[in-house]
Amino acid sequence: MRARWLGRYLLPTLVALVFVAPLWFMVVGSLRPTGAPPPRSLEWWPAAPTTAAYTRLPELIPIFRYLANSALVVALAVPLTVLVASLSGFGLRLLSRGGRRRALTGLLVLLLVPVTAVWATRFEVFRLAGVVDTYLPLLAPAALAVSPFLVLLYAWSFGGIPDSQLQAARLEGAGWLTIWRRLALPQVKPATLAVAVLAFTFHWSNFIDPLLYLTSGDRYTWPLGLRFLLLLNPTDWPLLMAGSVVATAPCVLVFLFAQRVLLADDPLAALRPKGRR
Structure with missing residues (x-):
């Protein structure tokens, strides 16, 4: 005991x-x-x-504008990240054993590629596309599921779904998108919460992409605002800590909310107001 x-x-x-x-x-x-x-x-x-x-x-800085810009990027990027990662992970689940092994090996190799190796190439692509100083480059990682790790997380979760369920759904005439939406996703809610939290943390704290692609002050996100705060007053320790608290609090709240939903006996009950159980 x-x-x-x-x-x-x-x-x-x-x-x-x-x-x-x-x-x-x-x-x-x-x-x-x-x-x-x-x-x-x-x-x-x-x-x-x-x-x-x-x-x-x-x-010292337009904090509310920066926070609103970060919130806008997160509101667009997190659902897109979950969508791409879940579809990619489900696609891996449907591959043959050999094809799945090769795909997983490719994802592991991509994990080893440093992000700095593609900064120059990505910037040139976005410059030629004419989308520099917009939020599109900040949303681009979401269109690639942010990281191969999130795809691997979904692939591992979808791997627990028996083949018999997928085959039965196909015999009933369901398409693969319908099976993904109505059969597979409801069975991997913990993975979806984990991917959503990780995606939120990445996009909320993303500093390099806004620094590379944003030039207009009214489009800056909060990580850039925190950097400017450091440049304006590098010796004011309490001020820097206050900015760090503002930057960290949303991530902590999202994590606590996701944990509450995950640990609830009825996950939907955690989302409903009291008195409507």
Whole structure:
């Protein structure tokens, strides 16, 4: 019983603390007086907490415009990423064993290709297409499922669906798109949540693509705004921590929401307001 308690509660709690600690100290740092240097020792809570750093953010950069731009990119890119990754993963599931092995090998090779190797080529393609300084280059990774890892995640999840179910659906006259939408996707909801969270995190925190392709200030996303904040006032530690909290909070909220939906006995119940169970 004790070993079970340790494995089920204590160890996961210790692992969670390792990841929560940086978030906590980031919040604590943002509550220090503006202009104050980083603490010399471990500070669990500031002596005189204040939200002055958060109120100064809109005075230095157009924070709400940058956040709205990031939200727009995420709202378009995350559904597209899930769509492409799930269709690709389902296509892998339908291949023969030999074809599936070759496709998986190709995806693993693509994972080894560094992103920096294609920056120059991609920029030239987008420049020739005349879409630089638009959001299309930022949505381009979503059209490729962001990463082969997300396709592999779906392929592994779809691999748990028995062949008998697919064959029965085909005998009933269902097309492959109908089978993907009505039979396969409902059985891999945890994979869909995981892909959606990972896609949200990638697109929300994407810094390189906006830096390469956006030139108009009114189109900048929040990662660029955070970089400008660092350039404007690199010594104001609480201000930088406040900007980091604003950048991190949406990812944390999305993760907690996805976890709540995933762990619910009835996943749809987690989406409905109380009183409508």
